[in-house]
Amino acid sequence: MKQQAQVKKEKQANCFKQLERAYEKAFFKKENARKGELTLLDKMEDAFWAAVEAKDLSVKLPDSDFQRKSSLFIKGEQMNKNIFA
Amino acid sequence: MLRKQAPSVELPDADVIRQYLRTQDPAYFSILYRKYAGKVYGKCLSILKEEELARDAMQEIFMKILLNLSAFGEKSMFSTWIYSITYNYCIDMIRRKKKEQTLFTDDIERAPDVAEEEIPDELLLEMDVKQLKVVLAILPEGDRIILLMKYQDDKSIKEIAETLKKTESAIKMKIKRAKQKAVEIFKQKFPVS
Numbered sequence: 001m002k003q004q005a006q007v008k009k010e011k012q013a014n015c016f017k018q019l020e021r022a023y024e025k026a027f028f029k030k031e032n033a034r035k036g037e038l039t040l041l042d043k044m045e046d047a048f049w050a051a052v053e054a055k056d057l058s059v060k061l062p063d064s065d066f067q068r069k070s071s072l073f074i075k076g077e078q079m080n081k082n083i084f085a
Numbered sequence: 086m087l088r089k090q091a092p093s094v095e096l097p098d099a100d101v102i103r104q105y106l107r108t109q110d111p112a113y114f115s116i117l118y119r120k121y122a123g124k125v126y127g128k129c130l131s132i133l134k135e136e137e138l139a140r141d142a143m144q145e146i147f148m149k150i151l152l153n154l155s156a157f158g159e160k161s162m163f164s165t166w167i168y169s170i171t172y173n174y175c176i177d178m179i180r181r182k183k184k185e186q187t188l189f190t191d192d193i194e195r196a197p198d199v200a201e202e203e204i205p206d207e208l209l210l211e212m213d214v215k216q217l218k219v220v221l222a223i224l225p226e227g228d229r230i231i232l233l234m235k236y237q238d239d240k241s242i243k244e245i246a247e248t249l250k251k252t253e254s255a256i257k258m259k260i261k262r263a264k265q266k267a268v269e270i271f272k273q274k275f276p277v278s
Contacts, residue, residue: 015209015212015216016210016232016233016237018214018217019131019218020127022127023127025123027122041119044122044126044144045118048147052148
């Protein structure tokens with residue numbers, strides 16, 4: 001418990017982590033909740049799913065069990081090849 | 086297509102991914118999106134500096150995550166995996182924009198300066214958020230990225246080296262120089278009165 005408190009204190013003292021939290025907070029903020037305003041997150045997610053639908057993306061199911069497929073994930077060079085192909 | 090109603094139960098990321106891959110129910114992917122979108126957006130904005138660019142980058146990154154989810158390995162945490170995708174995507178964007186491969190200003194070989202001073206972390210970490218935003222906006226991209234990896238994500242030297250495809254000793258030097266530049270900018274912009 002004491003250790004957790006110490007970690008929390010360190011995080012609070014780290015401006016990089018504070019910046020991360022500030023951006024997250026902005027993401028969840030409603031400009032005008034009474035008018036039913038959506039958060040930026042809601043708007044972005046709606047746009048995301050609209051883009052998925054527009055692109056007619058269908059994610060292939062793994063052809064075998066997840067664990068085996070998972071082991072194919074490789075760091076660095078190969079990850080770039082897979083992801084940015 | 087509207088937002089997906091996410092299941093109300095809190096599941097570990099690996100379980101959510103398995104459920105998504107098994108059922109293809111977008112509600113499961115939505116859990117991941119809502120959990121990490123803020124952090125991914127923040128990193129994109131810190132690196133790319135423009136809100137519109139950051140939003141576009143974030144959507145592209147989640148598209149890649151969606152399409153490559155079956156390739157995720159549980160060797161690393163899911164957050165580590167998506168942050169690596171985020172950094173790689175932003176680095177790729179910057180390189181395409183610059184039409185050159187140099188990300189760091191000191192990629193052009195520079196002799197190590199033995200007199201280079203080691204900056205204590207406290208000097209860097211005790212800025213307030215507004216000051217940090219100013220400093221990050223002025224720092225070169227490579228320095229911004231390396232400081233975010235180290236101080237926001239607590240990535241190890243080895244992990245940073247793997248992501249940036251540099252040697253560990255080169256990364257140590259780059260962190261040291263990025264800290265120096267950040268503190269120099271901070272002192273210039275916010276002189277003690």
